[in-house]
Amino acid sequence: MVVTGSQNVTRILLIGGGHTHVVALRRLASMKPAGLDIHLVSPEPSTSYSGLLPGHIAGHWPRTDLEIPLAPLCHPSGTTLHTTRAISLDPSARIAGLDDGRELAFEYASLDIGAIAAVDAPDGLVSVGVPVKPLGPFADQWSAFVSSVEAGANPPCAAVIGAGTAGVELALSMKHRLDKLDLTARPKVALIERGEVLLPDGNASMRRQLEKELNRACVTVYKGEPVVDADETLVRLASGESVPARFVALATGARPQSWLAGTGLALNDGFVSVSPTLQSISHPHIFACGDTAHLTFSPRPKAGVFAVRQGAVLAEQIGRLAANRALSEYHPQTDYLKLVSLGRRRAIAEKWGVSLNLPGMWSLKRHIDFDFMKDN
Template identity: 40%
Template sequence: MTGRDDNLPSRPRDIVLIGGGHTHALVLLAWGKAPVPGVRLTVINPGPTAPYSGMLPGLIAGHYTRQQLEIDLAPLARYAGARLITGRADGIDRVARMVHLHGQAPIRYDLASLDIGITSDLPNLPGFADHAIPAKPLGTFAQAWEDFVARARAGAVAPRVTVIGAGVAGVELALAARHRLMQAGLSAEVTLLDAAEDILRDVRRGAKAALMEQIRAQNIDLRAGITIRRITATGTALEGGETIPAGIVIGAAGSRPQGWLKATGLHLTDGFVTVDETLRSVTDPALYAVGDCAHLSHAPRPKAGVYAVREAPVLLHNLRAEITGDGRKPYHPQRDYLKLISMGGKRAAADRLSLRVEGAWVWRWKDHIDRKFMRPFHDLARDG
């Protein structure tokens, strides 16, 4: 069932956060400092932890451990006075106000917010589902990468990596993979594939020059303007007959929404939940959506973690406003933001204006920002 009565109860009692993404993690942190009496807060996530995307290239490169980029949701939920349900949401009954979970009983809500991220799988590419791994969801990919590195070190698989998609994410992952395997003493071979002739289209001239130089310096085999025919158990078959052997094929080309959203009856834009300036669904006032799974109808933006982080105080205020009757606040995303792009080793490039700004100090700057974001979550986990 997808229809519903648009009249909310006068005082919502059950608020359910679906997904443990960056926005929801920050909302839980702030809620713990000033909880609202009489409200039961619930967070649903497929696993007990949620990865922080900003540190993923560093994990792949070997600069961070898995624990350093994981938000432990159990102590965070305890701090917020919330209950944590480990399960995968796969539907919403908006009439009964129930979140359906795979293999578990549904969870009732008065208000709910979606922060379920995206996937970078390529379902229309033959063989991808069986023989490749998407870079998102991050948790699944991080585990697959660690397993691959262990097998490569043991000699069970060739240290050959193919990355599909030569945008910022794909370039970061290709450089990080090369660095990790070389540091492990392996003769790494990394191939970067893209259907377009012009790669790194979303960065300015200075950052692009720095990244292209690193691709050449690290002997990344860049193939632009190619067509992939299929993924096989041994590599990537290109149009024309050539096969590029690989021990792991990583998908980093674009992003797709979670498929189950189609059945909710919510207005979607290219599969993403369409929200208004208050982050509320344009279809259903009892549902909010934030982070990569949301489409900002009033100010469309590319998928980026910086927007998820800055949505948190607005979502927090508006959830409270639903309870107290106060006015909701609008979210106004900035038009541009600084990108700090990892380059494999402990070097990074800054994408701002058209200047070429790069070096070890840029990586230390990025590292400081990322560790600062994670510190309060790690403090809660350490204190129990």
């Protein structure tokens, strides 16, 4: 069954509960543009905020603190929430297919469905590894593992595959959490990177400081070590070494949701190619943002800071559509403040190539993250 809108209003379909759509909905609640019928499709009734994940993994705040409920967010803007998953999109027919069997017609749609962990790995690692994305299921599986360790059902040994910023944060956070348990066995956490350096896209100053933190926390680091196999008890490296691990986190970069390939949208490595207005370069009535989008005009890494900034832009675009006005352009910042959690209540800040490891950085990160949650 195709669900259509009224002929007197313009239907806007927001697909995915990512950070951009969260911010856009909050802005739309205050803007209250007339003549719109807005719908949000999300597989879960809440969305997990990435900025708070390392602190939760480290045990600093509970699982519930990660979640932004979507229904209270939708209500002020008059948005209809559909708690189901979008599984297809026909841009030409302007119809989205849903996992519950329905189809939603729209005039304009926005895609903010995030990305999933990129796993180019042996079957054994794919089988036992827990992708960092989506965040919610990862957090749930980590909590289950910690409970099993506390109950004596599993030894306190874990591994993180991928030593980008997310991988380093997770390794430090996981080690901190396990160290705080009342255990007789000594916790072990390994950080495994197939490349020769940590933070392959980072700067030397940040890399040096994070290497010191990993050493301080007694996280075992393997560089230049591809994984050749894994099972429920260990990870095997190309060098022949076996790393004990009962929980394996996959922080191996991002890849797009597979169903985007069947949409006919112009893609770049599977991500939706967009113009400065955040419109698809092939289908202008489709917007894409956050990790779902490839900014053709100014490529940027898959970082939450860009998704959050795009929220205000998307809300403005929707308001301009309602008023039949020309769209504005998004200009991503060339540099931004990076705050990297260190497991313990410390963080490193980096901007303009300068890194600072000061006590106040943790408080700054906590303030920014919880301020974002409070606004939503």
